[in-house]
Amino acid sequence: MKDKKHLSVSAIENGTVIDHIPAQNLFKVITILGLDRIPNQITFGTNLESKLLGKKAIVKIANKYFERDEINRIALVAPHAKLNIIRNYEVTEKMLVEVPNDIAGIVKCVNPKCITNDEKVTPKFKVVDKNGVSLKCHYCEKITDQEHMEYL
Amino acid sequence: MKNKSLVSINDLSKDEIFRVLDLAEEFERNPIQRIMEGKVVATLFFEPSTRTSLSFESAVNKLGGRVIGFSETSTSSVSKGETLKDTILTVANYSDLIVMRHPIEGSARYASEVSPVPIVNAGDGANQHPTQTLLDLYSIRKTQGKLDNLKIVMVGDLKYGRTVHSLLMAMSQFNASFTFISPAELRMPQEYKMYLDELGLKYEEHTDLAENIKDADIVYMTRVQRERFSDPMEYEKVKNAYILRNGMLEGTKPNMRVLHPLPRVNEINTDVDESPKAYYFTQALNGVYTRMAIMALILGLKK
Numbered sequence: 347m348k349d350k351k352h353l354s355v356s357a358i359e360n361g362t363v364i365d366h367i368p369a370q371n372l373f374k375v376i377t378i379l380g381l382d383r384i385p386n387q388i389t390f391g392t393n394l395e396s397k398l399l400g401k402k403a404i405v406k407i408a409n410k411y412f413e414r415d416e417i418n419r420i421a422l423v424a425p426h427a428k429l430n431i432i433r434n435y436e437v438t439e440k441m442l443v444e445v446p447n448d449i450a451g452i453v454k455c456v457n458p459k460c461i462t463n464d465e466k467v468t469p470k471f472k473v474v475d476k477n478g479v480s481l482k483c484h485y486c487e488k489i490t491d492q493e494h495m496e497y498l
Numbered sequence: 499m500k501n502k503s504l505v506s507i508n509d510l511s512k513d514e515i516f517r518v519l520d521l522a523e524e525f526e527r528n529p530i531q532r533i534m535e536g537k538v539v540a541t542l543f544f545e546p547s548t549r550t551s552l553s554f555e556s557a558v559n560k561l562g563g564r565v566i567g568f569s570e571t572s573t574s575s576v577s578k579g580e581t582l583k584d585t586i587l588t589v590a591n592y593s594d595l596i597v598m599r600h601p602i603e604g605s606a607r608y609a610s611e612v613s614p615v616p617i618v619n620a621g622d623g624a625n626q627h628p629t630q631t632l633l634d635l636y637s638i639r640k641t642q643g644k645l646d647n648l649k650i651v652m653v654g655d656l657k658y659g660r661t662v663h664s665l666l667m668a669m670s671q672f673n674a675s676f677t678f679i680s681p682a683e684l685r686m687p688q689e690y691k692m693y694l695d696e697l698g699l700k701y702e703e704h705t706d707l708a709e710n711i712k713d714a715d716i717v718y719m720t721r722v723q724r725e726r727f728s729d730p731m732e733y734e735k736v737k738n739a740y741i742l743r744n745g746m747l748e749g750t751k752p753n754m755r756v757l758h759p760l761p762r763v764n765e766i767n768t769d770v771d772e773s774p775k776a777y778y779f780t781q782a783l784n785g786v787y788t789r790m791a792i793m794a795l796i797l798g799l800k801k
């Protein structure tokens with residue numbers, strides 16, 4: 347039997363479905379992937395029940411496929427996100443987001459006195475907590491947590 | 499350590515730390531070794547720190563090397579125009595090693611990535627000052643005969659104090675226990691206490707100075723600055739509570755020594771200076787031997 351979610355997933359002919367986004371981070375995912383700046387047809391649902399996340403969001407983007415690096419950019423706000431690649435109404439591939447060990451050029455360092463906020467230096471971080479996702483700056487050694495993440 | 503930059507104390511293994519301390523000891527016994535003959539060290543002080551720059555210059559001079567460099571006169575204005583990268587790439591042409599102090603945090607790490615010659619971080623904002631930490635370790639080992647299992651009491655501004663944070667990280671490798679004495683507003687940050695919890699190391703927190711130094715092996719004093727307080731009244735209330743006086747040393751352990759990164763303002767009363775337990779001026783001298791050791795190792799002049 348097909349459940350409701352499955353039906354909505356099947357509703358696009360070609361494209362990508364991103365599932366298991368924490369509801370409160372939906373708009374961050376949209377911004378990070380630049381979905382607010384593309385002409386593609388996009389539908390999303392939010393505040394859906396989720397055993398894993400409490401409330402989750404789901405986004406469906408028609409005629410759009412993502413590269414691995416692009417997708418890992420959302421690892422910081424949606425570490426458990428799952429992607430379904432749809433071709434001709436069929437899920438042809440599934441991808442999980444991977445939280446990388448190192449991150450460069452995606453997030454700003456929270457420390458205003460950091461060299462990365464003072465001169466043209468690409469911010470680099472070590473991921474010190476993969477579940478809550480917090481980042482230790484390679485340069486100033488300060489921690490940038492979820493709450494203070496600002497995207498480049 | 500040959501050809502490696504020294505940016506953060508966390509870059510050094512325990513063995514490397516011991517190597518620096520042992521070589522510093524050798525230089526203390528025999529300080530006149532002209533092994534840096536023909537070497538040029540650039541000291542770039544983008545903010546003033548007279549003591550640190552004099553200490554480095556003295557270290558280079560004792561080893562027969564030459565010093566070039568500059569020091570900005572005001573703390574606030576790094577005169578902009580040229581990027582740090584350009585300054586480093588230019589100065590690297592004139593020198594074998596660059597000693598750098600800069601108010602921006604992470605600047606030394608960045609400099610070490612663009613520079614063709616090794617960088618020694620002499621302080622990057624509130625972040626790191628590894629040569630200070632190494633000279634503190636040298637002073638502790640020298641006065642206690644060991645680094646293991648010591649009781650370290652830290653006093654004053656424990657919230658913003660870069661030196662106490664780095665010292666805590668370094669001493670936590672040697673099974674130290676800690677007492678933190680500070681005004682409520684300037685407590686040791688949670689992240690450091692969590693770090694000690696993870697390692698299973700003991701610490702206590704107090705606001706009273708005199709009562710809590712009796713079992714100390716090391717009392718590490720720092721300055722409590724007015725500008726660190728959000729409420730000036732709060733500063734007025736506590737400003738005299740963290741001054742160490744000679745009378746308080748009564749009943750402390752015979753091996754106890756008082757350390758301070760200097761300059762002091764009034765947090766150690768001058769009547770402490772005569773006590774055999776006052777060690778801060780010798781600590782500053784130890785800084786010269788420690789910096790001699792660091793530069794000699796990085797330049798590959800000693801193994």
Ligand SMILES: [Zn+2]
Nearest residue numbers: 455460483486
């Ligand atoms: Zn930073």
